[in-house]
Amino acid sequence: MQPTVEVSHLGMKFNLSQEMHDTLKDYFINLFAHHQKMKKDEFWALSDVSFKLYPGDRLGILGLNGAGKSTILKAIAGVYHPTTGYVKKKGKLAPLLELGAGFEPQYSARENIFLYGSILGYKKEFIQSKFDEIIDFAELRDFIEVPVKNYSSGMKSRLGFAICTAVNPDILILDEVLSVGDKKFRRKSEDKIMSMFDGNVTVLFVSHSLDQVRRICNKAMILDHGHLKCFGDINDIAPIYEQMTQEDPEEIAKREAKAREARAKKLRASRKTKGRDIIRMTNNLSLTPEEAMAALDIPEDKFQIYRDVIKEIEENEGMLTKQEAMKQAAAEEAELDREATFPSEEEQQATGDSDD
16 A cells, blocks of 8 residues: 655754845855854754655644644645655645635635635635535635635634635645634534545644544654654554653642742732722721721731731831821821920020020
8 A cells, every 4th residue: 555645754954043134145145154153053843754654544743842743744735845855645635734824814705715725726616616615614604705804813714724624635734723713613623624534534633632632543653852752553652742741740839839929929919909998998088997998898807917018008108097197197296295395405505505
Protein backbone atom coordinates (compact mmCIF):
# COMPACT_ATOMS: atom_id res chain seq x y z
CA MET A 1 0.00 0.00 0.00
CA GLN A 2 1.32 3.43 -0.97
CA PRO A 3 1.51 6.07 1.80
CA THR A 4 -0.75 9.10 1.41
CA VAL A 5 1.74 11.27 3.32
CA GLU A 6 5.47 10.68 3.43
CA VAL A 7 7.73 13.03 5.39
CA SER A 8 11.46 12.35 5.06
CA HIS A 9 14.21 14.10 7.03
CA LEU A 10 12.13 17.30 7.09
CA GLY A 11 13.88 20.42 8.34
CA MET A 12 12.50 23.97 8.54
CA LYS A 13 14.88 26.87 9.12
CA PHE A 14 13.80 30.46 9.86
CA ASN A 15 15.81 33.65 10.05
CA LEU A 16 15.17 35.42 13.35
CA SER A 17 17.30 38.46 12.47
CA GLN A 18 15.88 41.71 13.83
CA GLU A 19 17.30 43.62 10.88
CA MET A 20 14.65 45.38 8.80
CA HIS A 21 15.11 45.20 5.02
CA ASP A 22 12.87 47.71 3.27
CA THR A 23 14.68 47.35 -0.06
CA LEU A 24 16.78 44.76 -1.87
CA LYS A 25 19.75 47.11 -1.48
CA ASP A 26 19.34 47.13 2.32
CA TYR A 27 19.18 43.34 2.33
CA PHE A 28 22.49 42.89 0.48
CA ILE A 29 24.23 45.56 2.59
CA ASN A 30 23.18 43.73 5.78
CA LEU A 31 23.97 40.37 4.22
CA PHE A 32 27.63 41.23 3.60
CA ALA A 33 28.12 43.55 6.60
CA HIS A 34 26.53 41.26 9.21
CA HIS A 35 26.98 37.80 7.71
CA GLN A 36 28.11 36.18 10.97
CA LYS A 37 25.28 37.75 12.97
CA MET A 38 22.69 36.59 10.47
CA LYS A 39 24.02 33.05 10.83
CA LYS A 40 23.56 33.19 14.60
CA ASP A 41 19.94 34.26 14.16
CA GLU A 42 19.02 31.12 12.25
CA PHE A 43 16.39 29.00 14.01
CA TRP A 44 15.48 25.42 13.16
CA ALA A 45 11.77 24.96 13.93
CA LEU A 46 11.92 21.36 12.67
CA SER A 47 14.93 19.08 12.41
CA ASP A 48 15.18 15.67 10.72
CA VAL A 49 11.52 14.64 11.10
CA SER A 50 10.45 11.48 9.25
CA PHE A 51 7.24 9.41 9.22
CA LYS A 52 4.68 7.83 6.88
CA LEU A 53 0.89 7.79 6.98
CA TYR A 54 -1.40 5.42 5.11
CA PRO A 55 -5.11 5.61 4.14
CA GLY A 56 -7.22 5.52 7.31
CA ASP A 57 -4.42 6.75 9.59
CA ARG A 58 -5.47 9.57 11.90
CA LEU A 59 -2.38 11.17 13.43
CA GLY A 60 -2.51 13.40 16.50
CA ILE A 61 0.47 15.77 16.67
CA LEU A 62 1.29 16.61 20.29
CA GLY A 63 3.86 18.85 21.92
CA LEU A 64 4.31 21.88 24.13
CA ASN A 65 4.09 25.42 22.81
CA GLY A 66 6.86 26.13 20.31
CA ALA A 67 7.46 22.45 19.57
CA GLY A 68 6.84 22.91 15.82
CA LYS A 69 3.32 21.43 15.51
CA SER A 70 1.79 24.13 13.32
CA THR A 71 5.02 24.43 11.33
CA ILE A 72 4.95 20.78 10.29
CA LEU A 73 1.30 21.05 9.22
CA LYS A 74 2.09 24.10 7.07
CA ALA A 75 5.03 22.28 5.52
CA ILE A 76 2.80 19.32 4.64
CA ALA A 77 0.06 21.66 3.35
CA GLY A 78 2.58 23.41 1.09
CA VAL A 79 2.49 26.76 2.88
CA TYR A 80 6.20 26.37 3.73
CA HIS A 81 8.85 24.89 1.46
CA PRO A 82 11.13 22.48 3.36
CA THR A 83 14.67 23.67 4.03
CA THR A 84 15.88 20.08 4.07
CA GLY A 85 14.19 16.78 3.25
CA TYR A 86 10.88 16.45 1.43
CA VAL A 87 7.12 15.92 1.80
CA LYS A 88 5.17 13.68 -0.58
CA LYS A 89 1.35 13.65 -0.70
CA LYS A 90 -1.07 11.48 -2.63
CA GLY A 91 -4.66 12.60 -3.21
CA LYS A 92 -6.81 15.67 -2.56
CA LEU A 93 -5.71 17.81 0.39
CA ALA A 94 -8.01 19.89 2.63
CA PRO A 95 -6.01 22.12 5.02
CA LEU A 96 -7.93 23.61 7.96
CA LEU A 97 -5.20 25.86 9.30
CA GLU A 98 -5.91 29.55 9.90
CA LEU A 99 -9.64 29.65 9.17
CA GLY A 100 -10.72 32.76 7.32
CA ALA A 101 -7.15 33.92 6.65
CA GLY A 102 -7.93 34.42 2.94
CA PHE A 103 -11.17 36.39 3.36
CA GLU A 104 -11.51 39.81 1.75
CA PRO A 105 -13.07 42.08 4.44
CA GLN A 106 -14.98 44.23 1.95
CA TYR A 107 -16.65 41.23 0.28
CA SER A 108 -19.86 39.62 1.46
CA ALA A 109 -20.07 36.01 2.67
CA ARG A 110 -21.38 34.97 -0.76
CA GLU A 111 -18.37 36.49 -2.54
CA ASN A 112 -15.89 35.17 0.00
CA ILE A 113 -17.18 31.62 -0.34
CA PHE A 114 -16.19 31.63 -4.00
CA LEU A 115 -12.92 33.49 -3.34
CA TYR A 116 -11.85 31.26 -0.45
CA GLY A 117 -12.97 28.13 -2.29
CA SER A 118 -10.85 29.06 -5.31
CA ILE A 119 -7.83 29.61 -3.04
CA LEU A 120 -8.34 26.07 -1.73
CA GLY A 121 -8.46 24.79 -5.33
CA TYR A 122 -12.22 24.16 -5.65
CA LYS A 123 -13.88 24.68 -9.03
CA LYS A 124 -16.69 27.25 -9.34
CA GLU A 125 -19.24 24.56 -10.22
CA PHE A 126 -18.31 22.56 -7.12
CA ILE A 127 -18.60 25.62 -4.85
CA GLN A 128 -21.99 26.47 -6.38
CA SER A 129 -23.25 22.96 -5.69
CA LYS A 130 -22.14 23.21 -2.05
CA PHE A 131 -23.17 26.84 -1.46
CA ASP A 132 -26.38 26.21 0.51
CA GLU A 133 -24.71 23.47 2.55
CA ILE A 134 -21.87 25.84 3.48
CA ILE A 135 -24.19 28.68 4.51
CA ASP A 136 -26.48 26.44 6.57
CA PHE A 137 -23.60 24.69 8.32
CA ALA A 138 -22.02 28.06 9.22
CA GLU A 139 -25.44 29.27 10.46
CA LEU A 140 -25.07 32.52 8.48
CA ARG A 141 -28.19 32.41 6.28
CA ASP A 142 -29.29 35.86 7.51
CA PHE A 143 -25.87 37.41 6.86
CA ILE A 144 -25.06 36.25 3.32
CA GLU A 145 -24.83 39.76 1.85
CA VAL A 146 -23.15 41.38 4.88
CA PRO A 147 -19.44 42.35 4.40
CA VAL A 148 -17.17 39.99 6.31
CA LYS A 149 -15.49 42.99 8.00
CA ASN A 150 -18.66 43.26 10.11
CA TYR A 151 -18.48 39.63 11.22
CA SER A 152 -17.25 38.58 14.64
CA SER A 153 -14.16 36.36 14.80
CA GLY A 154 -16.41 33.38 15.59
CA MET A 155 -18.58 34.00 12.51
CA LYS A 156 -15.50 34.20 10.28
CA SER A 157 -14.12 30.96 11.73
CA ARG A 158 -17.44 29.17 11.23
CA LEU A 159 -17.61 30.30 7.61
CA GLY A 160 -14.02 29.24 6.97
CA PHE A 161 -14.62 25.86 8.60
CA ALA A 162 -17.78 25.29 6.53
CA ILE A 163 -15.96 26.07 3.27
CA CYS A 164 -12.95 23.87 4.07
CA THR A 165 -15.07 20.88 5.09
CA ALA A 166 -17.35 21.03 2.04
CA VAL A 167 -14.93 18.80 0.12
CA ASN A 168 -14.35 15.08 0.61
CA PRO A 169 -10.53 14.98 0.85
CA ASP A 170 -8.00 12.18 0.87
CA ILE A 171 -5.83 14.11 3.35
CA LEU A 172 -7.34 16.34 6.05
CA ILE A 173 -5.15 18.75 8.04
CA LEU A 174 -6.58 20.21 11.26
CA ASP A 175 -4.76 22.81 13.34
CA GLU A 176 -6.81 23.31 16.52
CA VAL A 177 -9.85 24.26 14.44
CA LEU A 178 -12.30 22.28 16.57
CA SER A 179 -12.26 25.07 19.17
CA VAL A 180 -14.08 27.59 16.94
CA GLY A 181 -17.47 29.00 17.93
CA ASP A 182 -19.59 28.17 20.96
CA LYS A 183 -19.97 24.79 22.63
CA LYS A 184 -22.84 23.77 20.33
CA PHE A 185 -20.87 24.59 17.17
CA ARG A 186 -17.74 22.86 18.50
CA ARG A 187 -19.75 19.67 18.97
CA LYS A 188 -21.20 20.13 15.48
CA SER A 189 -17.69 20.68 14.05
CA GLU A 190 -16.34 17.54 15.68
CA ASP A 191 -19.28 15.50 14.34
CA LYS A 192 -18.59 16.89 10.86
CA ILE A 193 -14.92 15.94 11.09
CA MET A 194 -15.81 12.45 12.33
CA SER A 195 -18.17 12.02 9.35
CA MET A 196 -15.27 12.88 7.01
CA PHE A 197 -13.25 9.95 8.35
CA ASP A 198 -15.30 7.53 6.27
CA GLY A 199 -13.57 6.46 3.09
CA ASN A 200 -10.06 5.97 4.52
CA VAL A 201 -9.20 9.66 4.74
CA THR A 202 -5.77 10.40 6.25
CA VAL A 203 -5.92 12.96 9.08
CA LEU A 204 -3.23 15.11 10.70
CA PHE A 205 -4.61 16.80 13.81
CA VAL A 206 -2.97 19.28 16.19
CA SER A 207 -4.57 19.89 19.58
CA HIS A 208 -3.54 20.57 23.18
CA SER A 209 -6.46 18.40 24.34
CA LEU A 210 -5.24 14.85 24.81
CA ASP A 211 -8.83 13.63 25.33
CA GLN A 212 -9.83 15.08 21.95
CA VAL A 213 -6.81 13.48 20.26
CA ARG A 214 -7.76 10.13 21.83
CA ARG A 215 -11.31 10.42 20.49
CA ILE A 216 -10.24 11.27 16.95
CA CYS A 217 -6.85 9.66 16.33
CA ASN A 218 -5.46 6.14 16.20
CA LYS A 219 -1.82 7.26 15.98
CA ALA A 220 0.17 10.04 17.62
CA MET A 221 3.55 11.71 17.56
CA ILE A 222 5.26 14.08 19.98
CA LEU A 223 7.42 16.96 18.84
CA ASP A 224 9.94 18.41 21.27
CA HIS A 225 11.72 21.61 20.18
CA GLY A 226 11.42 20.59 16.52
CA HIS A 227 12.61 17.02 17.00
CA LEU A 228 10.46 13.90 16.69
CA LYS A 229 10.42 12.46 20.20
CA CYS A 230 8.20 9.45 19.48
CA PHE A 231 5.70 8.08 16.96
CA GLY A 232 3.23 5.21 17.27
CA ASP A 233 -0.17 4.03 18.49
CA ILE A 234 -2.14 6.66 20.44
CA ASN A 235 -2.45 4.33 23.45
CA ASP A 236 1.35 4.06 23.62
CA ILE A 237 2.08 7.75 23.06
CA ALA A 238 -0.60 9.25 25.36
CA PRO A 239 1.08 8.22 28.66
CA ILE A 240 4.38 9.74 27.47
CA TYR A 241 2.66 13.05 26.71
CA GLU A 242 0.83 12.99 30.04
CA GLN A 243 4.16 12.59 31.82
CA MET A 244 5.63 15.50 29.80
CA THR A 245 2.80 17.83 30.76
CA GLN A 246 2.80 17.03 34.48
CA GLU A 247 3.55 20.20 36.43
CA ASP A 248 6.49 20.62 38.78
CA PRO A 249 5.21 20.74 42.41
CA GLU A 250 7.45 23.76 43.07
CA GLU A 251 5.89 25.63 40.14
CA ILE A 252 2.40 24.77 41.42
CA ALA A 253 3.34 26.06 44.89
CA LYS A 254 4.75 29.29 43.44
CA ARG A 255 1.63 29.88 41.36
CA GLU A 256 -0.65 29.22 44.35
CA ALA A 257 1.41 31.58 46.53
CA LYS A 258 1.22 34.25 43.85
CA ALA A 259 -2.55 33.76 43.61
CA ARG A 260 -2.92 34.05 47.40
CA GLU A 261 -0.86 37.25 47.39
CA ALA A 262 -3.02 38.70 44.62
CA ARG A 263 -6.21 37.82 46.51
CA ALA A 264 -4.84 39.37 49.72
CA LYS A 265 -3.87 42.54 47.86
CA LYS A 266 -7.33 42.76 46.32
CA LEU A 267 -8.94 42.22 49.75
CA ARG A 268 -6.81 44.98 51.31
CA ALA A 269 -7.77 47.38 48.54
CA SER A 270 -11.45 46.52 48.98
CA ARG A 271 -11.27 47.06 52.76
CA LYS A 272 -9.54 50.41 52.29
CA THR A 273 -12.29 51.51 49.92
CA LYS A 274 -14.92 50.55 52.49
CA GLY A 275 -12.87 52.24 55.20
CA ARG A 276 -12.96 55.51 53.27
CA ASP A 277 -16.71 55.07 52.81
CA ILE A 278 -17.10 54.60 56.57
CA ILE A 279 -15.13 57.80 57.23
CA ARG A 280 -17.27 59.76 54.76
CA MET A 281 -20.46 58.41 56.34
CA THR A 282 -19.34 59.43 59.83
CA ASN A 283 -18.55 62.92 58.55
CA ASN A 284 -21.58 63.49 56.32
CA LEU A 285 -24.29 61.52 58.13
CA SER A 286 -23.15 62.00 61.74
CA LEU A 287 -22.90 58.25 62.29
CA THR A 288 -20.52 56.40 64.53
CA PRO A 289 -18.03 54.11 62.75
CA GLU A 290 -19.96 51.10 64.06
CA GLU A 291 -23.26 52.46 62.70
CA ALA A 292 -21.62 53.09 59.33
CA MET A 293 -20.20 49.55 59.28
CA ALA A 294 -23.63 48.10 60.02
CA ALA A 295 -25.14 50.21 57.23
CA LEU A 296 -22.57 48.72 54.84
CA ASP A 297 -23.55 45.17 55.96
CA ILE A 298 -20.16 44.49 57.51
CA PRO A 299 -20.43 41.57 60.01
CA GLU A 300 -19.81 42.51 63.63
CA ASP A 301 -16.93 40.06 63.91
CA LYS A 302 -15.14 42.16 61.25
CA PHE A 303 -15.59 45.49 63.04
CA GLN A 304 -12.15 45.42 64.67
CA ILE A 305 -10.51 44.73 61.29
CA TYR A 306 -12.18 47.84 59.87
CA ARG A 307 -11.29 49.90 62.95
CA ASP A 308 -7.64 49.05 62.20
CA VAL A 309 -8.16 49.93 58.51
CA ILE A 310 -9.69 53.30 59.47
CA LYS A 311 -6.79 53.99 61.81
CA GLU A 312 -4.31 53.20 59.01
CA ILE A 313 -6.16 55.56 56.64
CA GLU A 314 -6.15 58.32 59.26
CA GLU A 315 -2.40 57.91 59.82
CA ASN A 316 -1.33 57.57 56.19
CA GLU A 317 -3.87 59.63 54.30
CA GLY A 318 -4.94 62.23 56.86
CA MET A 319 -8.59 61.36 56.27
CA LEU A 320 -10.31 61.54 59.68
CA THR A 321 -13.65 60.38 61.02
CA LYS A 322 -15.80 63.08 62.55
CA GLN A 323 -15.12 61.77 66.05
CA GLU A 324 -11.38 61.63 65.45
CA ALA A 325 -11.45 65.09 63.92
CA MET A 326 -13.33 66.39 66.97
CA LYS A 327 -10.81 64.69 69.28
CA GLN A 328 -7.94 66.22 67.35
CA ALA A 329 -9.60 69.66 67.39
CA ALA A 330 -10.24 69.38 71.15
CA ALA A 331 -6.60 68.38 71.73
CA GLU A 332 -5.39 71.37 69.71
CA GLU A 333 -7.73 73.68 71.65
CA ALA A 334 -6.47 72.29 74.97
CA GLU A 335 -2.89 72.84 73.83
CA LEU A 336 -3.68 76.46 72.99
CA ASP A 337 -5.30 76.98 76.42
CA ARG A 338 -2.30 75.44 78.13
CA GLU A 339 0.09 77.67 76.22
CA ALA A 340 -2.01 80.74 77.11
CA THR A 341 -2.09 79.81 80.82
CA PHE A 342 1.49 78.62 81.13
CA PRO A 343 3.95 80.70 79.05
CA SER A 344 6.80 78.82 77.51
CA GLU A 345 10.39 79.21 78.81
CA GLU A 346 11.24 81.44 75.83
CA GLU A 347 8.32 83.74 76.61
CA GLN A 348 9.25 83.83 80.31
CA GLN A 349 12.85 84.64 79.39
CA ALA A 350 11.69 87.36 77.04
CA THR A 351 9.48 88.83 79.81
CA GLY A 352 12.38 88.78 82.26
CA ASP A 353 14.68 90.53 79.79
CA SER A 354 12.14 93.29 79.23
CA ASP A 355 11.78 93.87 83.01
CA ASP A 356 15.53 94.37 83.26
